Amino acid sequence: MAVMREITYQEAIREAMSQMMRESDDVFVMGEDIGVYGGAFGVTRGMIEEFGSERIRNTPISESAIAGCAVGAALTGMRPILELQFSDFITIATDQIVNQAAKLRYMFGGKAKVPMVVRTPGGSGTGAAAQHSQSLEAWMAHIPGLKVVQPSTAYDAKGLLKAAVDDDNPVIFYEHKLLYRTKCHVPESLYSIPLGQAxxxxxxxxxxxxxxxxxxxxxxxxxxxxxxxxxxxxxxxxxxxxxxxxxxxxxxxxxxxxxxxxxxxxxxxxxxxxxxxxxxxxxxxxxxxxxxxxxxxxxxxxxxxxxxxxxxxxxxxxxxxxxxxxxxxx
Amino acid sequence: MPNITQSTLKLTRDEAVHLLHQMWLVRFFDEKVDEFFARGLIHGTTHLCVGQEATAVGACAVLRPMDKITSTHRGHGHCIAKGADPKRMMAELFGRETGYCKGKGGSMHIADLEKGNLGANGIVGGGIPLATGAALTSKMKQLGYVVLCFFGDGAANEGSFHEGLNLASIWKLPVVFFCENNQYGMSGSVKEMFNIENIADRAKAYGIPGAVIDGNDIVQVMDTVETAVQRARDGHGPTLIEAKTYRWKGHSKSDARKYRTREEEQAWRARDPIARFRALLLEEGLLDVGTMDEIEREAAREIEDAVAYAESSPMPALESILDDVYA
The missing domain is CATH 3.40.50.920 (Rossmann fold)
Incomplete structure (x- = not known):
C-alpha cells in the first residue's frame, strides 16, 4: 500500500505538468519568469532544470503575443500550457483567447483543434490591490468555446490539470494565490478528474x-x-x-x-x-x-x-x- | 521607393501559366463576389483584394505545400494562392454546408488547414501571434515548415505586431512577416497613420531584416519572399517584408471611398499587377497573347463553375448550429 502523501496545491500543479511533459513531447510550458525564477508564485520552480529552456519557455512581457503563440502552437499540434502571471493580465491577452482560441474550431467548421491551457492565478488576499487581485472568471465562462476550471484543492488541481491538458479545446485554469500553500492528500501517479464533475x-x-x-x-x-x-x-x-x-x-x-x-x-x-x-x-x-x-x-x-x-x-x-x-x- | 531590387525573371513556362492563372482566379473570384453583393445575392460583408493579386499569388508561389500561412480579413487571394478550391470558398460565402466552414465562418473566416492555410482573421493583427505559434511548432517538432504571415498596413499599428515580431525575433522562429501595404486601413491613409515612410523600417527595431518592395510586381514579390523563406528555413529567424500595393475597391461593401481621389485610384489601376505580368511574359517571350487570353478565359470559367457549385449546394440544417460546440 502506497502511503498517501500530502503535498501543496502548488506542488500538485507542478507535479502534474512535469509528469505530462515526461509522457508527451507535445506538452510544454510558456510564460513570464517561469524559467530560473520559477514563476511569480514558484509553481514552475525547478522545471527548467529538468526540461530545459526549449520546453520551459521564458517569454517577454507580451501577453497578447504569448497567448496567440499558444493558440498557434495548439492549432498545429502542440499542447501548450500558458502561465499567465496574474489573471488580471487576461485583459491584455483577451483578443487571442476570446476572438481566436475560443472561436477557431466552430468558426472553421469543426476542422481546427486548439488544445491549450491557460493557467492563471486569481483572487485577492495578498495585498496586491486592484490590478492584481481580481476574479474575472465569469468573463471567460460567458464565452462559448472556453472551458473554465477553478480547483480548490491540491488533489483537484492535479487531476483537473491533467484533464485540461488532455482536452482538445482551450481551457482557462484559474488557480488561487492563497491556495498555493494549502495541502492535502495527492496520489503520486498521474490521474484525471473529468471536467464537468462537481x-x-x-x-x-x-x-x-x-x-x-x-x-x-x-x-x-x-x-x-x-x-x-x-x-x-x-x-x-x-x-x-x-x-x-x-x-x-x-x-x-x-x-x-x-x-x-x-x-x-x-x-x-x-x-x-x-x-x-x-x-x-x-x-x-x-x-x-x-x-x-x-x-x-x-x-x-x-x-x-x-x-x-x-x-x-x-x-x-x-x-x-x-x-x-x-x-x-x- | 527605396530598397527596391530589380525584378529578375527566372520562371519556366509552366510556372508562368500557373501564376497568371492564379492571378486571374483571384481577380475573378473577388469581382464575382463584388457583383453578388451589389445584387444582394450574398449577405454579411466582404473585403476584396482586387488589385493586390501579385502579393497573394507571388508570396504563396514560393512556399512548399507543407508551409503554412496566416491570412487576414482581405483573404480570398491568399486562400486561392495557397491552393484552396474556389468552389468551396464560394459555397462558404453563400453560407452553404459545402463551404470551407460549413457556412458558419463566411468571408472573413475561411481556413483550409489541409493546404496549410491557418485561416483568414476578422481581427486586425490577430494572425500575427498565431503565426509565431505555428512557427514555434515547426521549430520544436523540427518539422521544417515556414509560416508566411500576411497582414495589412493597419495591423502594423496594433500591439500584436510589436509583440509578435519581437517574440519571433528573439526565438528565431521560421516565420516571414508579409505586410500588404495597400495604403489604407479602412479610411485611414498610411500618410495619416504613420510618421515613417516605410513600415518595413520597423524591422530594425526587432533586429531582423526588412525589405520594401513593389507589391504589384509579382516577380519581385517572389524573389523577396523566397529569400526570406530560405532564411527562415535555415533557422535564422524572421524577415519583415512590406509590399506596396493598392486595393482597387473600397474597404468593404459599403464604402463610398470619400477619403481618396478617383485620380489616385486611376494612377494605381495603371499599375495593374496582372497587366504588368502579362507584359513581362510577352516581352520575355514565355507566353503569347493567345495563350494568355485562354488562361484568362479558363479562370473565368472556373469561377463560374464555383458559383454554380455554391448555388446548387444545400443550406446547413438548423440542427447543425450546435455541431462542433464543446463549451
Whole structure:
C-alpha cells in the first residue's frame, strides 16, 4: 500500500505538468519568469532544470503575443500550457483567447483543434490591490468555446490539470494565490478528474452551500462552526464552471431545500448568478423552502489596506450568517 | 521607393501559366463576389483584394505545400494562392454546408488547414501571434515548415505586431512577416497613420531584416519572399517584408471611398499587377497573347463553375448550429 502523501496545491500543479511533459513531447510550458525564477508564485520552480529552456519557455512581457503563440502552437499540434502571471493580465491577452482560441474550431467548421491551457492565478488576499487581485472568471465562462476550471484543492488541481491538458479545446485554469500553500492528500501517479464533475466536499442535509475556489474552504470552515449549532451544511464545489455539473447542484438543493451561493468575484454579474439561475430554472425550484442567498464581492476595485481588502469579499462569518438567514425563513 | 531590387525573371513556362492563372482566379473570384453583393445575392460583408493579386499569388508561389500561412480579413487571394478550391470558398460565402466552414465562418473566416492555410482573421493583427505559434511548432517538432504571415498596413499599428515580431525575433522562429501595404486601413491613409515612410523600417527595431518592395510586381514579390523563406528555413529567424500595393475597391461593401481621389485610384489601376505580368511574359517571350487570353478565359470559367457549385449546394440544417460546440 502506497502511503498517501500530502503535498501543496502548488506542488500538485507542478507535479502534474512535469509528469505530462515526461509522457508527451507535445506538452510544454510558456510564460513570464517561469524559467530560473520559477514563476511569480514558484509553481514552475525547478522545471527548467529538468526540461530545459526549449520546453520551459521564458517569454517577454507580451501577453497578447504569448497567448496567440499558444493558440498557434495548439492549432498545429502542440499542447501548450500558458502561465499567465496574474489573471488580471487576461485583459491584455483577451483578443487571442476570446476572438481566436475560443472561436477557431466552430468558426472553421469543426476542422481546427486548439488544445491549450491557460493557467492563471486569481483572487485577492495578498495585498496586491486592484490590478492584481481580481476574479474575472465569469468573463471567460460567458464565452462559448472556453472551458473554465477553478480547483480548490491540491488533489483537484492535479487531476483537473491533467484533464485540461488532455482536452482538445482551450481551457482557462484559474488557480488561487492563497491556495498555493494549502495541502492535502495527492496520489503520486498521474490521474484525471473529468471536467464537468462537481464534488460534494461535505455532505449535509439542512442547507446547500455552493462555493468556488477559495470560498470552498471558507464554506467548510463555516460548516464546522454551524455544526456546533446543530446545523448540517452540505458544501458543493462545482470545480469547473464550464462545463457545469448542473445535476449535482440540483440534486443537492432538492435534498436540502435551501441554497447559499458564495464566490469571491464581484457579486454583480458574477458566475454565482448563473448557478442561482440554474437552480431557479430547474426542478429544484419546487423544493426550495427559502429564497436563495447569494454572497459575492462588493462592487469595488480590490483595495490595498488589509482590512478593507478582506471586507471586499465574503468571509466565514458572512457565510454563517447567510446560512442562518436562509434557515430562519419560514 | 527605396530598397527596391530589380525584378529578375527566372520562371519556366509552366510556372508562368500557373501564376497568371492564379492571378486571374483571384481577380475573378473577388469581382464575382463584388457583383453578388451589389445584387444582394450574398449577405454579411466582404473585403476584396482586387488589385493586390501579385502579393497573394507571388508570396504563396514560393512556399512548399507543407508551409503554412496566416491570412487576414482581405483573404480570398491568399486562400486561392495557397491552393484552396474556389468552389468551396464560394459555397462558404453563400453560407452553404459545402463551404470551407460549413457556412458558419463566411468571408472573413475561411481556413483550409489541409493546404496549410491557418485561416483568414476578422481581427486586425490577430494572425500575427498565431503565426509565431505555428512557427514555434515547426521549430520544436523540427518539422521544417515556414509560416508566411500576411497582414495589412493597419495591423502594423496594433500591439500584436510589436509583440509578435519581437517574440519571433528573439526565438528565431521560421516565420516571414508579409505586410500588404495597400495604403489604407479602412479610411485611414498610411500618410495619416504613420510618421515613417516605410513600415518595413520597423524591422530594425526587432533586429531582423526588412525589405520594401513593389507589391504589384509579382516577380519581385517572389524573389523577396523566397529569400526570406530560405532564411527562415535555415533557422535564422524572421524577415519583415512590406509590399506596396493598392486595393482597387473600397474597404468593404459599403464604402463610398470619400477619403481618396478617383485620380489616385486611376494612377494605381495603371499599375495593374496582372497587366504588368502579362507584359513581362510577352516581352520575355514565355507566353503569347493567345495563350494568355485562354488562361484568362479558363479562370473565368472556373469561377463560374464555383458559383454554380455554391448555388446548387444545400443550406446547413438548423440542427447543425450546435455541431462542433464543446463549451
Amino acid at each position: 464534488d460534494v466536499k461535505r455532505e449535509g442535509k439542512d442547507v446547500t452551500v455552493v462555493a468556488t475556489s477559495i470560498m470552498v474552504h471558507k464554506a467548510l470552515e463555516a460548516a464546522r462552526l454551524l455544526e456546533q449549532d446543530g446545523i448540517d451544511v452540505e458544501v458543493v464545489d462545482p470545480r469547473t464552471l464550464v462545463p457545469l455539473d448542473e445535476e449535482t447542484l440540483v440534486q443537492s438543493v432538492k435534498k436540502t431545500g435551501r441554497l447559499v451561493v458564495v464566490y469571491e468575484a464581484v457579486k454583480r454579474g458574477g458566475f454565482g448568478a448563473e448557478i442561482v439561475s440554474v437552480i431557479a430554472e430547474s426542478e429544484a425550484f419546487d423544493y426550495l423552502d427559502a429564497p436563495i442567498v447569494r454572497l459575492g464581492g462588493l462592487p469595488v476595485p480590490i483595495p490595498y489596506n488589509p482590512e478593507l481588502e478582506k471586507h471586499a469579499v465574503p468571509q466565514v462569518p458572512d457565510i454563517v450568517e447567510a446560512v442562518k438567514r436562509t434557515l430562519a425563513y419560514s
